[in-house]
Amino acid sequence: EMFGQLTSGLEAAWNKLKGEEVLTKENIVEPMRDIRRALLEADVSLPVVRRFVQAVSDQAVGVGLIRGVRPDQQLVKIVNDELVKLMGGEVSDLEFAKSGPTVILLAGLQGVGKTTVCAKLAFYLKKLGKSCMLVAGDVYRPAAIDQLKILGGQVGVPVYSEGTEIKPSEIAKHGLEEAKKKQIDVVIMDTAGRLQIDKSMMDELKEVKKVLNPTEVLLVVDAMTGQEAAALVTTFNIEIGITGAILTKLDGDSRGGAALSVREVSGKPIKLVGRGERLEDLEPFYPERMAGRILGMGDVLSFVEKAQEVMKQEDAEELQKKIMSAKFDFNDFLKQTRAVAQMGSMSRVIGMIPGMAKVTPSQIREAEKSLKIMESMIEVMTPEEREKPELLAESATRRKRIATESGKTEQQVSQLVAQLFQMRVRMKNLMGVMENGSIPALSN
Ligand code: GDP
Secondary structure: OOOHHHHHHHHHHHHOOOOOOOOOOOOOHHHHHHHHHHHHHOOOOHHHHHHHHHHHHHHHHHOOOOOOOOHHHHHHHHHHHHHHHHOOOOOOOOOOOOOOOEEEEEEOOOOOOHHHHHHHHHHHHHHOOOOEEEEOOOOOOHHHHHHHHHHHHHHOOOEEOEOEOOOHHHHHHHHHHHHHHOOOOEEEEOOOOOOOOOHHHHHHHHHHHHHHOOOEEEEEEEHHHOHHHHHHHHHHHHHHOOOEEEEEOOOOOOOOHHHHHHHHHHOOOEEEEEOOOOOOOEEEOOHHHHHHHHHOOHHHHHHHHHHHHHOOHHHHHHHHHHHHOOOOOHHHHHHHHHHHHHHHHHHHHHOOOOOOOOOOHHHHHHHHHHHHHHHHHHHOOOHHHHHOHHHHHHOHHHHHHHHHHHOOOHHHHHHHHHHHHHHHHHHHHHHOOOOOOOOOOOOO
């Protein structure tokens, strides 16, 4: 499981909030400590962790109460949104030249997967309908040129090479001319890596960049190196100027530090990620999906989003006022149950996601059925009865009339009335109103 350790580290935070009713300054202290620890263990850079934890705690304390949403679920949502922000928010697409071939210059240290990326990228672009050409610029390792030729053959794209005796910048120049002649859409230039950053590598890259005037300069970094990847992106950006990064080996047991640190530390986006050794294992970097994978809580996120949508802030304040004055009536009851039912039908879709089926389809069907029953009883109430549920609690005659008119039993009507008062009490408790909210016994 990708980032499995990070996922379980964060789970500890949610678990500490089970049983709480609201997020407070006090009860988030422990969960925030768990979050901090989980991120540090995932090798996220310390300044990034600090900023992240601060942003999450600020929001957690200020967050309003949302009907039906537990505090731990609210925290999951806040952490998710901050993770997405941390990784740049939107997906950062590859840029293409307006005219002439698009040139992508690839840089990176040895062994990070640069040669593999050349082939994967060509494969990826071919699927988008672009013609590609690879240019072999690693003049120090004949084996690298051979490997590129083999991979190019597998993808079915031409590989331009001039052996090892010519300067990379010259090869780049000739390669680009060739591509223009052949009206190739995208030229991908492979360059030589080193075991470590050194001046000759940087100088060579600068020279190649000058010749090519590339649309994209992408640094290939290995996700296994954690926050070191973020430092590399920063250094290469300062030295040669890059447009983004490609993160490889995300399929391995990388801990997440690279994916979470690169953008924030370097200011440069991760554009693509490699998730395996096969040609098709390269995909755009989607911050939202990545955050979703890290948290592994797709159902909770959609649920909270839906609840937030259903209950706009105004609505919340209105409701709060009503609860405080004990005016929560059948009209509100109907609104709220409908909102919850809406979430219910949504969770039917979510239920299809493996491992996330917490609400069973039969539970949902059950809830939808009982909502219909409630609606039919509320429909036959007079406006006065809807606004003053006490009238129904006090009068068996009224309850009997409603039962007859809605075709339900008297017991069902009594249940509905009791439910409304239970709801009032629950909400009052939630709001911390110290009032005696006992459920009135139904009189005969
Ligand atoms: P270069 O020195 O940067 O050109 O690195 P290579 O492209 O030769 O790759 C080095 C090794 O990493 C090879 O064994 C690749 O198969 C492997 N590799 C590259 N990308 C990935 C990836 O996304 N996932 C995994 N598991 N292995 C990868």
